[in-house]
Amino acid sequence: MGSFKQDIRETFLGLSESAQEKWSDFTQFLQEAWPLLLLLLAILMGIWWYADPPPPNxxxxxxxxxxxxxxxxxxxxxxxxxxxxxxxxxxxxxxxxxxxxxxxxxxxxxxxxxxxxxxxxxxxxxxxxxxxxxxxxxxxxxxxxxxxxxxxxxxxxxxxxxxxxxxxxxxxxxxxxxxxxxxxxxxxxxxxxxxxxxxxxxxxxxxxxxxxxxxxxxxxxxxxxxxxxxxxxxxxxxxxxxxxxxxxxxxxxxxxxxxxxxxxxxxxxxxxxxxxxxxxxxxxxxxxxxxxxxxxxxxxxxxxxxxxxxxxxxxxxxxxxxxxxxxxxxxxxxxxxxxxxxxxxxxxxxxxxxxxxxxFILLPFCALAYPILQSLPGYRTKRMQNKINRLYGSLKALEQDLLNGFNDEQREEYLKRLNLLEYQALRIKISKRMSSDYYNLRTSIDYVRNCLNRGEHPYGYGDFDINSEPI
Structure with a gap:
């Protein structure tokens, strides 16, 4: 009896989590794809009012x-x-x-x-x-x-x-x-x-x-x-x-x-x-x-x-x-x-x-909207990848600053810049298929932070010539 109740409870829990996940994906989709949806809505309204006006009363x-x-x-x-x-x-x-x-x-x-x-x-x-x-x-x-x-x-x-x-x-x-x-x-x-x-x-x-x-x-x-x-x-x-x-x-x-x-x-x-x-x-x-x-x-x-x-x-x-x-x-x-x-x-x-x-409206609308809607998954993936790439670019710019002019007295400022990058990364909403790229970014930010928090900083080479060829 307890096993049956447990199965029911787990089933409802799974359904609830699935519904919440779908709703989260949907709201995220609206936030990311609203320009395309707005375009489609404008096309629909144009067809509605000009191609098939309502009958007079x-x-x-x-x-x-x-x-x-x-x-x-x-x-x-x-x-x-x-x-x-x-x-x-x-x-x-x-x-x-x-x-x-x-x-x-x-x-x-x-x-x-x-x-x-x-x-x-x-x-x-x-x-x-x-x-x-x-x-x-x-x-x-x-x-x-x-x-x-x-x-x-x-x-x-x-x-x-x-x-x-x-x-x-x-x-x-x-x-x-x-x-x-x-x-x-x-x-x-x-x-x-x-x-x-x-x-x-x-x-x-x-x-x-x-x-x-x-x-x-x-x-x-x-x-x-x-x-x-x-x-x-x-x-x-x-x-x-x-x-x-x-x-x-x-x-x-x-x-x-x-x-x-x-x-x-x-x-x-x-x-x-x-x-x-x-x-x-x-x-x-x-x-x-x-x-x-x-x-x-x-x-x-x-x-x-x-x-x-x-x-x-x-x-x-x-x-x-x-x-x-x-x-x-x-x-x-x-x-x-x-x-x-x-x-x-x-x-x-x-x-x-x-x-x-x-x-009458939906048939041509669907014929027009279908290829656009088909492109939405790639569109969303590209938008999320661009956000991650921009943060990668900011991280690389910070690391280049450290490499060209590291100053140990500015360590706190460097850490604040890393914290800001991490905060921006945390605010990115991504789909599950982008999880690996997202956590790779988080790991890269952590790596730079760990380098700054060491006793010896890899960005400060002292008297070494940073332009010399590697051994």
Whole structure:
């Protein structure tokens, strides 16, 4: 029993001594290698602040006209960002054209926007990238009065029988609705109808319901209040695009949405037959200087909000690169292949981003620091050897003074100089591998002291010529 206790005691004593020795070596290492460590720290800080700056905690996003579906969608994104500790400030605009122009303006603080595919001049814009499409935007054409035959809508060049003298709203100039309606009318040969008005969505709905206009193009989501208000109005009809495949061939960014009979309102069997709608997509565009972490956050918000599925889209269908109107962001391409790091599922956004940044920083830092750290043992050994060599040099200088001009009356002064050298040697902190050199120095100092303390001093040769050859 006593032997077991003794073994335990000796084990803990050995561990304690080993820990103390390691701590002593570590503190000595810090004292000796602090210049190199300071250099490495400066390099690390440079990489941290310049190569990978932290993401901003406030982002501005252009949505669209107040009360529109983009504003409602933007509020959902803002709520998601707020849950991650980032403020997403929504900026109302006149529509898609203004959104993309503000993004392209390098002095404008807006960094993100919702823009429909097919907006005029989008391809010529520089400095803007796409995070992909996030939703379908059906092209609705609502009208009042008796239901029109498809053959009337398919007439060519001025023979638009029913609407040739009617008043139609095609959206505010610069809006996505105006862009889509203009292209569809032009390619159909109806761009010169005389009674076009340019009303925003809400005003167009009210004017159509009040009978002030006869028809209205609205490009908006199925769930949008403006669309729902007209779908639920029995006096309003929806045009079906019978030649939808032809439109898609001629306007590549358009998509065909199938609407089964009765799916809008089963009780009143609306629509009364299967129909086809044309649709563009909402693209999430960003300034190409946007921080990658914020781009990832936008993509996560799109997956969470727009990826749930809707009347026209399947679950997980968005975000996607269905018809990017601008160059795809490399961050979005990476996200499509890999998705956001799993870490963000379990820790707050700021912590996940901090860890990601640390990984980004530590990899190049370690690649740079490794050879420097490898050189530290030799660096430390050289520093300790230099300290010992300097004391050897001082000892040799003292001995040379004794040899050239020994004066027995100055023996105490000589001994004081030796004592100072020994004190300086005692203050040197060395590693175990340097112990032999260290104690050789101490022995050499002791040897000179012993020579001075003899009755006869080897440095005082009396009448002998110190320059004579040895026998």
């Amino acid at each position: 406030r982002v501005l996003m252009a949505t669209g006209s107040p009360g529109g579906s983009y504003e409602a969608l933007g509020k959902k994104y803002a709520e998601y960002f707020a849950s991650k500790g980032v403020t997403l400030e929504l900026v109302p605009t006149l529509g898609a054209q203004e959104n993309i122009e503000r993004l392209a303006d390098r002095n404008d603080p807006v960094q993100a926007a919702f823009v429909q595919a097919g907006v005029a001049h989008a391809k010529e814009i520089k400095g803007v990238q796409s995070l992909g499409a996030i939703a379908y935007d059906p092209v609705w054409f609502f009208y009042r009065g008796p239901e029109v035959k498809n053959s009337d809508l398919e007439a060519h060049r001025g023979n638009f029988k029913y609407f040739s003298s009617k008043t139609l709203s095609i959206g505010v100039k610069g809006s996505g609705t105006y862009a889509q309606a203009s292209k569809i009318l032009k390619i159909s040969g109806f761009e010169h109808l005389p009674q076009f008005v340019y009303l925003p969505g809400g005003e167009a709905v009210r004017a159509l319901q009040a009978g002030k206009i006869d028809g209205a193009f609205i490009v908006d989501a199925f769930e949008a209040p403006n669309v729902q208000a007209l779908l639920n109005d029995p006096s309003v009809h929806v045009v079906t695009f019978k030649r939808a495949e032809a439109y898609v061939k001629l306007i590549p960014y358009l998509h065909i949405l199938e609407v089964p009979q009765g799916s809008f309102d089963l009780a009143r069997n609306f629509p009364p037959q299967d129909m086809k709608l044309l649709a563009t997509t909402t693209n999430l565009l960003v300034d190409d200087r946007m921080h990658p972490a914020i781009q990832f956050l936008f993509l996560e918000a799109a997956r969470e909000i727009n990826g749930r599925g809707s009347f026209f889209s399947e679950r997980g269908e968005f975000p996607s690169f269905k018809d990017s109107i601008l160059p795809d962001s490399p961050i979005a391409v990476h996200y499509e292949n890999n998705h956001y790091p799993l870490l963000s599922t379990y820790v707050p956004f700021w912590l996940a981003e901090l860890i990601n940044r640390l990984v």
